[in-house]
Structure formats: structure tokens, C-alpha cells
Amino acid sequence: MMTTQEDTPNTYQKALESTNKQEWISAIEKELMNMKNLNIWNVIDFKRGLQTTRLCPQGFTQTNGNDYNKTYAPTGCLNSLRTLIAHAVNNKLKFHQIDIKSAFLNAPLIEDVYLAIPQGINLDPRKQCLKLNKAIYGLKQAPLAWYQCLKEWLNKIGFSSCVLDPCVFYDLESNPTWLYIHVDDIAIFGKEVENFKDDIRKEFNIKDIGVADLMLGIKINQNFNEISLNQQHFTESSLELYGMAHCKSVATPLLPHEHLLPASDKEREDFKKLKINYRSVVGSINYLSVAARPDISFAVSALSQYLEKPGINHWNAFLHVLRYLRGSQELGLI
Numbered sequence: 389m390m391t392t393q394e395d396t397p398n399t400y401q402k403a404l405e406s407t408n409k410q411e412w413i414s415a416i417e418k419e420l421m422n423m424k425n426l427n428i429w430n431v432i433d434f435k436r437g438l439q440t441t442r443l444c445p446q447g448f449t450q451t452n453g454n455d456y457n458k459t460y461a462p463t464g465c466l467n468s469l470r471t472l473i474a475h476a477v478n479n480k481l482k483f484h485q486i487d488i489k490s491a492f493l494n495a496p497l498i499e500d501v502y503l504a505i506p507q508g509i510n511l512d513p514r515k516q517c518l519k520l521n522k523a524i525y526g527l528k529q530a531p532l533a534w535y536q537c538l539k540e541w542l543n544k545i546g547f548s549s550c551v552l553d554p555c556v557f558y559d560l561e562s563n564p565t566w567l568y569i570h571v572d573d574i575a576i577f578g579k580e581v582e583n584f585k586d587d588i589r590k591e592f593n594i595k596d597i598g599v600a601d602l603m604l605g606i607k608i609n610q611n612f613n614e615i616s617l618n619q620q621h622f623t624e625s626s627l628e629l630y631g632m633a634h635c636k637s638v639a640t641p642l643l644p645h646e647h648l649l650p651a652s653d654k655e656r657e658d659f660k661k662l663k664i665n666y667r668s669v670v671g672s673i674n675y676l677s678v679a680a681r682p683d684i685s686f687a688v689s690a691l692s693q694y695l696e697k698p699g700i701n702h703w704n705a706f707l708h709v710l711r712y713l714r715g716s717q718e719l720g721l722i
Contacts, residue, residue, distance in 0.1 A: 464555030618720030637715025651699020
């Protein structure tokens with residue numbers, strides 16, 4: 389069922405009032421059954437003074453030192469992924485991808501966290517509550533708990549983590565294999581990747597995507613002795629977002645010999661009238677520049693110098709970058 393952000397109900401009651409009521413009820417029941425099978429919680433008697441949150445947990449109600457301690461979870465560097473891809477090409481390795489289903493629900497929870505009985509569960513919220521056993525979505529510590537859970541299992545089967553990037557794992561024994569971890573997405577590099585898939589299936593419920601073709605918003609095209617990366621879909625989305633999908637293209641990211649200068653008072657006032665978040669604007673193309681479009685890096689760097697006091701001149705320069713992207717969507721890395 390395809391939905392948009394606008395028609396997706398954000399409460400149980402709205403789901404029941406939706407035109408797709410039965411589909412939402414089925415989805416809710418399926419997820420609750422999945423949680424039950426994974427032993428996500430225990431039902432306990434409600435005690436006076438017990439602090440509870442809700443399903444999904446309202447992480448903003450958690451207090452440091454009480455509901456959680458550490459929250460930082462490492463994320464893989466794009467440089468690491470590109471390096472592993474280059475290594476795969478040079479050594480004729482397979483490059484596959486898997487997804488861990490309901491990843492966070494596999495991670496044990498150290499802290500004592502309690503949930504109020506959510507709607508849809510046949511229990512009395514005045515007398516009972518749920519004590520969490522696993523790091524359910526929405527908890528501040530959930531990403532770290534999942535990373536530690538996965539790392540512990542990988543270490544147990546013989547993998548070591550890279551010193552420079554804790555989201556890169558490797559096993560160099562009889563069947564050398566390298567892994568790149570991004571939360572619940574795992575890129576696998578090796579001569580024989582099926583052995584690792586068989587191992588991880590025994591521990592987690594996975595979706596086997598097979599030969600990697602899309603990761604982190606990057607389209608991956610694999611040939612026998614070449615792998616190319618591009619972000620055409622991401623670029624198209626950015627062009628649509630700013631109404632530039634059908635704009636006239638230009639040949640360079642910035643105007644030749646152009647040097648962006650601080651905005652005058654009038655230029656800043658003109659930009660304010662547009663009511664546009666300049667940081668978000670620059671961020672939308674920054675990811676392109678660091679992932680697979682280094683040709684716009686200088687332009688992004690120039691635009692980033694004026695995050696504090698942007699003007700209409702900087703906005704026009706941004707639109708020029710979009711015009712360049714419009715005519716070069718197919719470009720990427722090989």
C-alpha cells in the first residue's frame with residue numbers, strides 16, 4: 389500500500405478512522421505479533437510513581453541517567469564504502485547487500501524502561517504496563533544498543549572491526565569477507581558471500597537483496613570489471629523539491645570567474661522574503677558532493693560560507709548549481 393506523509397495516520401485512532409482502516413489494523417497486528425515473538429516486553433503490574441512512555445516510545449520524555457546513559461552510535465564513513473567498492477573491483481569480489489528486518493527489536497535493553505499500554509493491546513492500562521526487554525524504535529539508546537548487539541555477534545563468529553571506522557568489519561581467514569554497516573543495511577564483499585548470509589540468517593531475520601544496486605541513496609551499477617555510482621534519483625528529487633525539474637541547464641556549477649561575496653542588507657532582506665531554510669538548501673546538495681558528485685564540491689563549499697547570513701545572491705548561486713545538476717544527472721563515480 390502506497391501512502392504519503394499527509395495520509396499516514398500518526399495515532400491509533402486516526403488509523404481506525406482511515407479509509408484504509410483494515411490495512412492499518414492488519415499492519416498493526418502484524419507488528420505487535422512480531423514484537424511478541426521477539427520477546428520485546430513483559431507485562432507487569434502498574435505501580436504508583438512508575439514513569440512510563442508510550443508506543444512508539446516518546447524519546448523526548450526520557451531522562452539521562454534514568455532512562456538511558458550512552459546514546460552515540462557510530463555510522464559508517466562514505467569513504468570506507470567507496471574504498472571497499474574499489475577493493476572489490478580490483479580483486480574481483482562479489483558485492484551484495486542485505487537488510488536486517490526489525491533490527492532494533494533484536495537488541496537487548498540494559499536500562500529499565502516501561503511503556504504505558506498502547507491502544508490495540510487487550511490489557512488494562514490502569515493496572516498494567518510493559519517492561520521493555522529490547523531496544524524498541526524511538527528510544528534514545530536504540531541505535532547504540534543495536535550496534536552493540538550486531539558487533540557482539542560479528543565478533544563471536546570471527547569478525548573484527550576496523551580501527552578507523554567501527555562500521556567496517558572483516559574476517560581474513562579461509563574466506564576473506566568485508567562488511568560495511570549502516571544501521572540495518574549491510575554491504576558484503578567477498579569471493580563467496582553466501583557463507584556469511586547463511587550465518588546471519590541463523591541469528592537475525594534478513595531480507596537478501598542480492599547484488600547491491602542501491603545504498604544510502606546511491607545507485608550502484610555493477611559490471612564484470614567496473615562498478616559505477618551515481619545519484620540521479622536523489623538529484624531528481626532535489627530538482628523537484630525546488631521547482632527546477634524542467635529548468636534550463638548550464639555547463640558549470642558556478643558562473644565562471646564568480647566569487648561569492650557577503651550579502652548586503654538588501655540582499656538578506658530579499659532572501660528572507662522567500663522564507664527558505666538556507667541551511668537545508670545547502671545540505672540538500674552537500675550530500676551529493678560528498679557521496680558521488682565531487683564536481684560540485686567547490687560550489688557547495690562556497691555556498692556553505694554564508695550559512696549564518698544568506699542573501700538572495702547566494703540563493704541565485706544555489707539555483708545555478710541546480711541548473712548544472714539538471715544537465716549532468718547521469719554523472720557519478722566509476
